[in-house]
Amino acid sequence: MVTETCLVNLLRIGVSFHESKIGSWELVDNSSANPMCIIIDNDVRSDFFGVNPSPVAAVIRKWMDGGGRMVTGGKNFRELSSSEAVRKQIADLFRDGKLRRISDQDADDETDRVRPRCQSNDAHVVGLARISGARILFSNDAELIGDFGNRNLISAPRGRSIKSMFEGQFRRLDKPRRQQIAKILNSSDCP
Secondary structure, three states: OOOHHHHHHHHHOOOOEEEOOOOOEEEOOOOOOOOOEEEEOHHHHHHHHOOOOOHHHHHHHHHHHOOOEEEEOHHHHHHHOOOHHHHHHHHHHHHOOOEEEOOHHHHHHHHHHHHHHOOOOOHHHHHHHHHHOOOEEEOOOHHHHHHHOOOOOOOOOOOEEEOOOOOOOOOOOOHHHHHHHHHHHOOOOOO
């Protein structure tokens, strides 16, 4: 039986597990699956993992319930998991097969290769996308969104971004915006 503390440590090295009915943890083989993946930027961490997620985050979470997955690793994982509450949610997503973990070393190495070509200070997100194959980003960072959509940095296919609600907007999504988000979410595979 693996405790939650052990699970978090196993997550850090990229081992996939799920909880069985008897409370033990079993290795999950996701190698044959090819679900879609999204990267959650740290600037929308509270939007996505908070007690009251934004309407956009709620749409993304519903999409994840239908087979989409979040991908994290390297500095992105370290930033997101700096909060104990978020770390527990990440462990739950991982246990439920909704999170794909890239090794920190691989993500950090790709970040170092791409950093000189990035305009934003978030080369680690671009590096994570390149190494994982994820092509969807949830972020409000304009410079990062520019890098993520730059075909010279992320191609085949090009990266797409989803912004959260802006200050002053209503707390509900209209149908065209929900459809636009669904189209982006359903347009990308995660190898």
